[in-house]
Amino acid sequence: MTTDKTAAAHGAVLKDTPPEGGGPLVELRGAGKSYGNIRALHGVDLAVHSGRVTCVLGDNGAGKSTLIKIISGLHQHTEGEFLVDGEPVRFTTPREALDRGIAAVYQDLATVPLMPVWRNFFLGSELTKGPWPVRRLDIARMKRTADEELRAMGIVLDDLEQPIGTLSGGQRQCVAIARAVHFGARVLILDEPTAALGVKQSGVVLKYIAAARDRGLGVIFITHNPHHAYMVGDHFTVLRLGTLEMSAARSEVSLEELTNHMAGGAELAALKHELSQVRGVDVEELPEADDLSAPLPASSEGNS
Amino acid sequence: MSQQAAPAVGTPPAPGGKQTDGRTVRRSPVLRLLARPEVGVFLGAVAVLVFFLVAAPSVRQGGSMATILYQSSTIGIMALPVALLMIGGEFDLSAGVAVITSALTASMLSYQLTMNVWTGVIVALVLSLAIGAFNGWMLMKTGLPSFLVTLGTFLILQGVNLAVTKLVTGNVATDDVSDMDGFGQAKAVFASSFDVGGVQVKITVVWWLVFAALATWVLLRTKYGNWIFAVGGNKDSARAVGVPVTFTKISLFMLVGFGAWFVGMHQLFSFNTVQSGEGVGNELIYIAAAVIGGCLLTGGYGSAIGPVFGAFMFGMVNQGIVYAGWNPDWFKAFLGVMLLGAVLINLWVRRTATRR
Numbered sequence: 001m002t003t004d005k006t007a008a009a010h011g012a013v014l015k016d017t018p019p020e021g022g023g024p025l026v027e028l029r030g031a032g033k034s035y036g037n038i039r040a041l042h043g044v045d046l047a048v049h050s051g052r053v054t055c056v057l058g059d060n061g062a063g064k065s066t067l068i069k070i071i072s073g074l075h076q077h078t079e080g081e082f083l084v085d086g087e088p089v090r091f092t093t094p095r096e097a098l099d100r101g102i103a104a105v106y107q108d109l110a111t112v113p114l115m116p117v118w119r120n121f122f123l124g125s126e127l128t129k130g131p132w133p134v135r136r137l138d139i140a141r142m143k144r145t146a147d148e149e150l151r152a153m154g155i156v157l158d159d160l161e162q163p164i165g166t167l168s169g170g171q172r173q174c175v176a177i178a179r180a181v182h183f184g185a186r187v188l189i190l191d192e193p194t195a196a197l198g199v200k201q202s203g204v205v206l207k208y209i210a211a212a213r214d215r216g217l218g219v220i221f222i223t224h225n226p227h228h229a230y231m232v233g234d235h236f237t238v239l240r241l242g243t244l245e246m247s248a249a250r251s252e253v254s255l256e257e258l259t260n261h262m263a264g265g266a267e268l269a270a271l272k273h274e275l276s277q278v279r280g281v282d283v284e285e286l287p288e289a290d291d292l293s294a295p296l297p298a299s300s301e302g303n304s
Numbered sequence: 305m306s307q308q309a310a311p312a313v314g315t316p317p318a319p320g321g322k323q324t325d326g327r328t329v330r331r332s333p334v335l336r337l338l339a340r341p342e343v344g345v346f347l348g349a350v351a352v353l354v355f356f357l358v359a360a361p362s363v364r365q366g367g368s369m370a371t372i373l374y375q376s377s378t379i380g381i382m383a384l385p386v387a388l389l390m391i392g393g394e395f396d397l398s399a400g401v402a403v404i405t406s407a408l409t410a411s412m413l414s415y416q417l418t419m420n421v422w423t424g425v426i427v428a429l430v431l432s433l434a435i436g437a438f439n440g441w442m443l444m445k446t447g448l449p450s451f452l453v454t455l456g457t458f459l460i461l462q463g464v465n466l467a468v469t470k471l472v473t474g475n476v477a478t479d480d481v482s483d484m485d486g487f488g489q490a491k492a493v494f495a496s497s498f499d500v501g502g503v504q505v506k507i508t509v510v511w512w513l514v515f516a517a518l519a520t521w522v523l524l525r526t527k528y529g530n531w532i533f534a535v536g537g538n539k540d541s542a543r544a545v546g547v548p549v550t551f552t553k554i555s556l557f558m559l560v561g562f563g564a565w566f567v568g569m570h571q572l573f574s575f576n577t578v579q580s581g582e583g584v585g586n587e588l589i590y591i592a593a594a595v596i597g598g599c600l601l602t603g604g605y606g607s608a609i610g611p612v613f614g615a616f617m618f619g620m621v622n623q624g625i626v627y628a629g630w631n632p633d634w635f636k637a638f639l640g641v642m643l644l645g646a647v648l649i650n651l652w653v654r655r656t657a658t659r660r
Contacts, residue, residue, distance in 0.1 A: 072544070074543075074544065093543075093546075094543060094544050094545070094546055095546040095548075098545075098546050104544060106541070106544060111538070111541055112533065112534050112537035112538040112541050112542065112604065113537065113538065113604075114533070114537045114604045114605050115530075115533055115534065115537055115604075119530055119533070122530075123530065123534055123541075123542065123545050123547060124534075124542070124545035124546035124547045125545075125546065126527045126530055128526075128527060135526070135527075136521075136525040136526055137525055137526060137527065137529075137530065139525075
């Protein structure tokens with residue numbers, strides 16, 4: 001692994017103009033995570049600014065999940081730095097991350113399917129009333145608030161008592177996003193929110209991502225669909241085998257380049273030369289390495 | 305667009321979303337009522353009650369009813385925490401012998417050290433809670449299924465109950481504690497009776513219903529109850545939104561410990577001595593009462609009222625066979641049929657009611 005090169009290359013790459021709000025809300029500097037002798041993530045830089053959407057792309061096993069688990073407090077990083085509002089932190093539980101305004105919306109574990117919508121909405125942050133021995137859930141207030149928040153996000157449900165498992169995938173994601181926004185999240189981490197959704201439902205979710213961004217939240221949007229990413233993203237980070245494949249602002253990268261990187265374009269370009277030696281493999285339509293003009297901080301690692 | 309981009313473009317919309325907006329039809333109130341976890345078992349309990357009222361005339365007397373309720377309460381008090389634990393996604397095979405462990409501890413400690421029985425009662429409570437905490441801690445620490453962890457505890461306790469009792473008393477039963485200090489008070493709390501219109505009703509029936517009301521309130525109206533459903537329904541989601549999963553699960557096991565202590569104290573102060581080999585097999589009766597009561601074996605669904613009816617069905621069948629004058633050898637077979645029938649009715653009711 002060529003840590004020095006990666007780090008050196010980044011200096012040039014991260015010319016992402018921060019918005020007028022000052023420094024990044026969440027920042028990773030050369031962060032990594034090892035599970036025993038398996039290095040799941042290594043040398044990753046990431047900055048999340050208020051009112052910006054940072055997209056993290058990558059194939060299966062690229063380290064996307066590990067990355068968000070570090071930021072959301074489910075796992076701890078084993079190398080590098082993790083800063084919130086400029087100060088180094090190390091979360092041991094998701095609760096700590098939530099208290100710092102970092103909320104994660106997971107693709108598959110966002111909700112408890114058998115529980116009613118309103119209970120899911122307030123799960124872990126229930127409203128209560130009354131003194132301690134008889135402190136109880138303020139059900140009327142929770143139902144009202146959940147209904148108001150969901151309507152504000154454009155989700156109208158007939159019955160908040162229905163188990164959330166009976167909602168569609170898109171609706172569940174939207175409930176989870178509305179919940180995170182309601183509980184004062186400043187940084188919203190969305191783990192493949194559109195992965196299991198149809199075209200129209202994906203559109204609905206992308207709309208809420210844009211809505212959250214316009215409300216001034218920093219959004220980390222994890223996906224392996226570059227088209228969805230390019231619709232809302234301000235900055236793109238592509239992970240590959242646990243390291244940075246590419247990190248670029250929207251102005252520095254086109255959708256096509258992004259797609260190529262996602263599909264392992266840099267590696268394929270190198271492979272093309274080898275394949276061209278073999279008869280019968282059509283390499284005409286594969287891109288040359290030169291075509292991939294976007295910054296390639298970790299391209300050398302793909303070949304090593 | 306280059307070719308290698310094709311897979312990304314062609315990401316098919318997976319069939320994740322089944323329902324679309326605005327197509328949900330509000331179910332009728334009858335179906336919504338039937339979808340409640342305790343309704344199936346309520347109908348089952350009524351059916352069993354009516355059956356025995358017809359088949360065994362002596363069940364209609366107040367005294368018989370008091371006996372049936374007493375029998376139900378000793379199962380029911382344990383079935384409540386076992387049900388809560390089951391809703392929380394786990395179960396406890398050591399619950400049956402833990403009752404005896406608690407009773408043995410209180411009995412032997414007070415007798416051997418000739419102390420007030422309340423000392424033994426308090427120490428037994430601490431020990432029971434500690435056993436529960438150990439179960440929960442092992443489970444959370446190792447990530448092993450609760451079946452394995454509590455099976456281990458079950459075997460350990462079963463062995464320790466016998467061995468320690470023989471070691472201390474030289475016998476398989478403990479000595480009589482009825483002439484010791486504080487026995488009268490303890491008996492009044494755990495094992496007394498009171499008169500209702502000429503019928504002697506055991507105090508455990510009252511405790512059973514009080515605990516059931518408390519458990520229902522906690523489950524449906526408090527933060528902690530919300531957490532129980534959440535850790536049983538989806539542990540990872542619950543943890544991710546900030547629910548203290550470890551605390552919830554360990555405290556649920558400790559609640560089972562509390563139940564075991566209470567029933568253990570009842571046995572001690574109603575029979576004065578404790579047989580060290582008892583309790584084996586009762587854990588399955590508690591679990592069965594919870595499952596009949598509409599709790600999902602896999603967690604995340606159930607109620608505290610359901611197991612009350614579940615335990616009542618057990619007590620009813622147990623005593624009903626005697627009152628009907630049938631050969632008691634048939635009890636277990638009859639019970640098994642009732643059990644299976646109740647579970648099937650439950651399943652059918654839930655399926656019908658939740659179908660959309």
